[in-house]
Amino acid sequence: MWEREKITQPAPASPLFWRLNADVYQLLGAKCPDCNHITYPRRKICPSCGSFKVEDYQLSKSGTVHTFCINWTPPPGLEPPIVNVIVDLDGGGRYQGLLTEVANPEEVQIGTRVQMVLRKVMKDRGLDIYGYKFRLEKEG
Numbered sequence: 001m002w003e004r005e006k007i008t009q010p011a012p013a014s015p016l017f018w019r020l021n022a023d024v025y026q027l028l029g030a031k032c033p034d035c036n037h038i039t040y041p042r043r044k045i046c047p048s049c050g051s052f053k054v055e056d057y058q059l060s061k062s063g064t065v066h067t068f069c070i071n072w073t074p075p076p077g078l079e080p081p082i083v084n085v086i087v088d089l090d091g092g093g094r095y096q097g098l099l100t101e102v103a104n105p106e107e108v109q110i111g112t113r114v115q116m117v118l119r120k121v122m123k124d125r126g127l128d129i130y131g132y133k134f135r136l137e138k139e140g
């Protein structure tokens with residue numbers, strides 16, 4: 001008889017979930033030694049050339065805005081404007097996230113330098129959930 005599979009994965013709100021999830025907090029991507037393609041999240045097969053030799057790759061926490069979208073009508077509970085960015089990370093790889101600490105979203109352009117910072121992203125069942133966001137790179 002079929003037995004219901006035990007749920008072994010902790011809830012996303014739990015610190016254990018995030019400690020075990022190296023891809024997210026340690027920013028581990030994958031790099032293909034055959035064609036140098038970098039992917040995030042990690043994959044076991046290179047999506048560019050099909051190689052099985054992909055290796056862990058430490059992503060950078062800084063980069064430039066590849067493209068962005070400003071949302072002036074976000075879902076209930078979120079304050080507009082929400083600036084969603086896709087960032088070309090230094091050293092390779094792309095990361096999609098939200099921009100934070102932006103007084104004027106018009107400052108954001110394609111090619112703007114940004115840095116990844118750890119910030120509260122939401123609240124789940126009474127717990128604050130943290131994740132990466134981007135802020136404009138400070139000059140100097």
Ligand SMILES: [Zn+2]
Pocket residue numbers: 032033034035036037046047048049050051
């Ligand atoms: Zn490859």
